[in-house]
Amino acid sequence: MEVSFRNINIFAQVERETELYRHYQLDEVKDRYDSNFIEFLSTPTLSELQEAMNYLQHKHGQSGRQFLKAVFPQDEDIPLELHQYLLTNQFEIGCLEMYAIEPEFFTRELSRPDVTIEFVSSKTMEGYLAIHYQDAQQWGEGYAQAKQAMLKRDFEQKRKAQIVALLNGQVIGSVDVIESANTAEIDNLFVLPAYQKQGVGTKLQQFVMKQYVEKTIILVADGDDTPREMYTKQGYTYIGKQLNALKTSLD
Structure with a gap:
């Protein structure tokens, strides 16, 4: 059977969905990083990333969440311009690996x-x-x-x-x-x-x-x-x- 990250359960509700991303949110555990984040469906441009993070910061600020998390498409590297922006703005870059x-x-x-x-x-x-x-x-x-x-x-x-x-x-x-x-x-x-x-x-x-x-x-x-x-x-x-x-x- 062929599997991908799409087969991984996301324990959260979809708060918002656009052509570019899904915003997942879980009020049950507000501080759970893996349940409160934006998942990009395709790699964003710099302006799209900034707009999405501004939106998420506003939403998280309203609910008392003190973090931001973005997830990028499977097997795609983060472009240098976006990578530099994230590091400059105190984001840590992480990597998950899937096994079957x-x-x-x-x-x-x-x-x-x-x-x-x-x-x-x-x-x-x-x-x-x-x-x-x-x-x-x-x-x-x-x-x-x-x-x-x-x-x-x-x-x-x-x-x-x-x-x-x-x-x-x-x-x-x-x-x-x-x-x-x-x-x-x-x-x-x-x-x-x-x-x-x-x-x-x-x-x-x-x-x-x-x-x-x-x-x-x-x-x-x-x-x-x-x-x-x-x-x-x-x-x-x-x-x-x-x-x-x-x-x-x-x-």
Whole structure:
């Protein structure tokens, strides 16, 4: 199956759509960068970029959001003129990479027999929330609290599958899965720092592969910190990249 960034779930509503871009917004978590941004459908000119960012700044200023984010078309580089404008205006340029795999090709290497993987239940919900609260605090207490509420609603409304890794009954890692007709998207994969690089993440993924054997498994990772060798070793195929620009303060 052919996949692209179009197959990646955007957890937000479309606030505005033009021929040039879509403006996504999520009032549920106002400070979530990945849910409040402009996605360009084609590479803008400098004046188009400026106009779009002025619009977004006005909208974010009205709602109390203190950041701007723009996402550019898949596999297209940002033209030099736009790149210079963004850097001059305190934007950071980032890159996401997309990977995909058919479950049968994922590594069969045995991993952590002492770790149990299961879907989140009322018994494990507290531990699941606790590790995500710990991780989210790096972006501020307000964001961490809002994310907790969002994860609870995900569970109550079954908006996604939530999976945990347990060691001696304690939650040490988790992953969410967003299912569509033909794909299952791995999202929010997280392992507590003390247990990272010890096979826990691999075992979480192996569980996903068994549960969604008829789907193409997809994921997006930070291109600046992507363990490409690990994904290749596990059997993933590189699909493409997507550049973005983020400004974290409107002061």
